[in-house]
Amino acid sequence: MDAKPQQNPEPPPSTLPPQGATSVPPPPAPMRTTLRRAAFGAVAGAVLVAGAVIAVPDGDEVAAPPTPGPVARAEAAAAAGSPASLSDLTALIGDRQKWVETHPADAPSWAVLGSAYAEWGRRSADTAYYARAEQALQRSLAAQPGERGNVRAWVGLGALANARNDFLAAKKWGETVRARQPKDWTAYPVLIDAYNGLGEYAAAARATEKFGTLRKGVPALARTSEMYRNQGWREDALATAQEAADHAGTPAAKAAALHRLGDLAAERGEPAEALAQYDAALRTDRGHLASLAGRARALAALDRTDEALADYRTVTTKLPRPEYVLELAELYESLGLDGDARTQYARLRDLLTQARTAGVDESLTEARFEADHGDPEAAVELMRTEWAAQRRSAAVSDTLAWSLHRAGRSEEAVQYAERAVETGVRDASYAYHLGVIESSLGQDGPARGHLEEALRTNPGFSPLAAPLAQEALDALGEPEAGGPAAMQPPGPEPAQEPGKPERGAGDEPRTEPSPEASPGADKETEKETRPEPAPSASASAAPRAKPGAATAAP
Incomplete structure (x- = not known):
């Protein structure tokens, strides 16, 4: 029986089995097959011995298969496109490390090891594992180039690039695999993450739909x-x-x-x-x-x-x-x-420095920090670089807008803030930023609407910004009463005074409803004469993909 997985396994070393893994890693696939056969024979022999002592019930009952170990569970999760537990991932890394030590030309094992390193680095926030991942994936490609069928290493490099927030590189690797093997589902998670990171949401939607046709569940x-x-x-x-x-x-x-x-x-x-x-x-x-x-x-x-x-x-x-x-x-x-x-802000700066050293792009978080707690001009430069590199997601648009506003350039900021809100992502902070920028430009009506939207969407979206959103809304006050006469609903006709004629000589004759008319007649007339409301933004949007496009396998 396998040992109970540890809650927080230690990261595995580069050449030794990790702590929390089994003392002897599972052998490679051919040897495992032999051992399984031997184990099956041992179990069968044990049943025969037991049958000499106790009666075996009649019927066709078959013993349950043995519970898979951590390495097998991690392999099964990868084959299904699902996440493995950290303890199982640790065991898989230890298993492949030992195997490639004695089989350095095994390209698939190097690809598995590199992908597992990348996943460990992403899940543990230990950026040092990204360098190990890249080395292992390059070893895989050296043993078998991608052009000769080693697309798993290319997919691994794409996943690694996404983990580093290098979405352009991830897009390149994913599209390379898709061009060669369009029915290989493993390329599509890489492409979806890359397109979303770049703000190419239409391409991400197409990749998602294709992934759903190739890999249901x-x-x-x-x-x-x-x-x-x-x-x-x-x-x-x-x-x-x-x-x-x-x-x-x-x-x-x-x-x-x-x-x-x-x-x-x-x-x-x-x-x-x-x-x-x-x-x-x-x-x-x-x-x-x-x-x-x-x-x-x-x-x-x-x-x-x-x-x-x-x-x-x-x-x-x-x-x-x-x-x-x-x-x-x-x-x-x-x-x-x-x-x-201040202690945590200093710690944040250290983490950002470590990320840069490891080749991880954390400029989005860094710009958010600089805009509100540091140098807004530095935040603008960071986001300008991202924008020039075609990384134009809703998050980048919003952060660039807020950085420009904090740097005193609200007129330039508003176009980016509007773009972030118009992407469709319902993030309260986007509406808050747009409302504040509009208020600074004297656009009180739109500002009030967006601040109200932010607080209506998520009243507690930020412990710092949510109270500021309410303060900004209160400062705008209530909208002025009145407005164009055409936009005011008609009021009831005044009652006629006794003895006063209903209309002048030139007026059209007044028509009174018949007592026999149905109670809903007035409502129907009102419905016919009342102008139709303008279509909402959601009503004019493109038709949605069917929610059942990706369904769990039966």
């Missing part, structure tokens, strides 16, 4: 939910994410699906529901630290700040992603704990 449902979310179709995103959670077959996949439900609830301003989903994810997989960060965010929105701080301190220790450290620092600042906030 929970991974396709998860990607489809993400597509709907990016298009602003909240109900579809929620329904598809719930379907993914219902069909998830492993704890790691289930936790990822529940985390997605938590994110969707948080975005629509339901922190209690978000907290319930994050808690469910952590009960399913205690090592799903992204859900612990989500839990901290939800607790802060619920004003349970002591619990939020405790969770943030835990997650930033175990998973020190720059965005989590920035969130913790801003929570400290919102509570007036300026010393603690």
